Amino acid sequence: MLSLRTATSCGSLASKRSSAQVLKAFNGLSTSTTIGVRPSSIVVCQIDLTNSRRNFSTTPARKIKTFFPAADTPNVKKTEAAWSHPLYTYEEMNSVKIAHRKAKTWSDWVALIAVRILRKGLDTVSGYRHDHAVSLSKKDPAGAVKKYAMDEKKWMTRNIFLESVAGVPGIVAGVLRHLHSMRRMKRDNGWIETLLEESYNERMHLLTFLKMAEPGWFMRLMVLGAQGVMFNALFMAYLVSPRTCHRFVGYIEEEAVITYTREIADLDAGKLPLWEKTMAPEIAVSYWKMPEGNRTMRDLLLYIRADEAKHREVNHTLGNLDQKNDPNPYVSEYKDPSKPHPTKGIEHLRSTGWEREEVI
Numbered sequence: 586m587l588s589l590r591t592a593t594s595c596g597s598l599a600s601k602r603s604s605a606q607v608l609k610a611f612n613g614l615s616t617s618t619t620i621g622v623r624p625s626s627i628v629v630c631q632i633d634l635t636n637s638r639r640n641f642s643t644t645p646a647r648k649i650k651t652f653f654p655a656a657d658t659p660n661v662k663k664t665e666a667a668w669s670h671p672l673y674t675y676e677e678m679n680s681v682k683i684a685h686r687k688a689k690t691w692s693d694w695v696a697l698i699a700v701r702i703l704r705k706g707l708d709t710v711s712g713y714r715h716d717h718a719v720s721l722s723k724k725d726p727a728g729a730v731k732k733y734a735m736d737e738k739k740w741m742t743r744n745i746f747l748e749s750v751a752g753v754p755g756i757v758a759g760v761l762r763h764l765h766s767m768r769r770m771k772r773d774n775g776w777i778e779t780l781l782e783e784s785y786n787e788r789m790h791l792l793t794f795l796k797m798a799e800p801g802w803f804m805r806l807m808v809l810g811a812q813g814v815m816f817n818a819l820f821m822a823y824l825v826s827p828r829t830c831h832r833f834v835g836y837i838e839e840e841a842v843i844t845y846t847r848e849i850a851d852l853d854a855g856k857l858p859l860w861e862k863t864m865a866p867e868i869a870v871s872y873w874k875m876p877e878g879n880r881t882m883r884d885l886l887l888y889i890r891a892d893e894a895k896h897r898e899v900n901h902t903l904g905n906l907d908q909k910n911d912p913n914p915y916v917s918e919y920k921d922p923s924k925p926h927p928t929k930g931i932e933h934l935r936s937t938g939w940e941r942e943e944v945i
Contacts, residue, residue: 666789668782670873671930678887681894683843684936686835686901692826696833704840707746712739737859740848741798747841748791749808750815754834755784757819758827775913776903783896789872790889796866831904835938838897845890852883891931901938902927906945914944 688694708714714733735743759780766773800808823830851857863882870880873888899915906914914927925933927944 666785666872668785670786671928672874673888673891673931675879675887677931677934678891681842681846681891681931681934682936683839683846684897685839686937692829693832696829697836699833700836700840703837707743713743734856735851737857738798740851740857741794742800742804743844744848745791745794745798745800745804746808746811747844748787748794750811751837751841752784752787752791753812753815754819754830754837755780755782755787757816758823758830759784761820761823774911775916779899779913779915783899786892786896789868790892793866793869793872793885793889796868797863827908828904831900835897835901835904838893838900841893842890842897845886845893849883849886849890852886894934894936895931898927898935898938902935902944905938905941907941911941911945914939917944 686693688697713735759777762773762777762780766777819830822833848857852860855861860882865875865880865882865885869875869885869888873885875884875888902914915929917927919926927933927935927939
């Protein structure tokens with residue numbers, strides 16, 4: 586690991602041009618920033634985003650750039666999110682639990698097996714070996730920590746890869762239903778908007794993490810391959826069985842909730858010290874409308890986990906419906922609004938989805 590002080594010292598030995606090349610990717614770093622330099626990735630953990638004072642002076646500010654900086658648009662003050670995020674309370678977010686919907690039909694089993702295969706691949710890419718760690722910890726706790734412990738960099742790698750792929754299913758389903766609606770010259774009963782909004786939400790997760798870490802060439806290559814395979818596979822699968830695809834996404838979101846729950850647990854246990862004082866990026870504060878005083882990394886993980894739990898519910902619910910005729914229960918107006926029913930928020934969260942007879 587290289588601290589800013591070390592990086593600055595190196596700059597005094599090298600030319601100004603070389604220093605600029607090393608530090609040009611970072612902007613607005615505070616006094617407590619830590620930088621990890623690896624051949625395949627560069628990770629930036631921002632500890633205090635409110636302090637604009639730079640901790641180095643060897644590189645001119647005009648040469649330092651951020652990852653996907655704001656466009657130069659003098660006449661535009663701000664671009665609001667396409668879909669406004671619903672407000673979550675901390676009671677609701679803390680009530681999110683790990684859950685699993687049991688496979689009942691052949692369609693469910695196909696979806697579950699596919700998710701388990703993908704889970705193996707994601708674990709390999711991100712270096713995640715939770716089951717191995719638990720097994721070894723019973724015999725050798727110290728050895729398990731040394732061999733399988735997840736640090737901030739490993740968790741961030743897993744998060745970025747997960748979110749870069751998680752935004753694919755919603756857009757594929759939304760596009761296919763959009764085209765299907767035009768071909769049939771009939772309404773889609775409100776499904777398209779929810780699917781596109783889900784995809785948009787997953788992309789906001791990715792953009793938030795990219796404000797904290799910039800992936801290297803290897804991760805970009807892995808994302809490119811994963812997206813290509815996922816998009817085309819889901820495209821064909823959704824044409825054959827939309828129900829199976831929604832169940833598949835529901836099971837994926839179950840795994841996402843597990844991942845973020847374990848990250849929060851590691852953070853609470855003091856295993857991720859760099860994240861203890863890390864503040865959420867401004868893009869996250871604006872999107873989730875995070876209240877003042879509740880903008881830490883832990884708060885950010887709570888919001889993202891709640892989103893994943895909502896996607897888990899939505900897709901399991903859609904997988905229970907008549908794919909061609911049933912209206913979308915998440916944008917429908919109910920005859921008895923006082924009775925719990927599906928909403929865009931998580932006030933009536935159903936971990937394994939709503940059954941058709943409950944909502945239609």
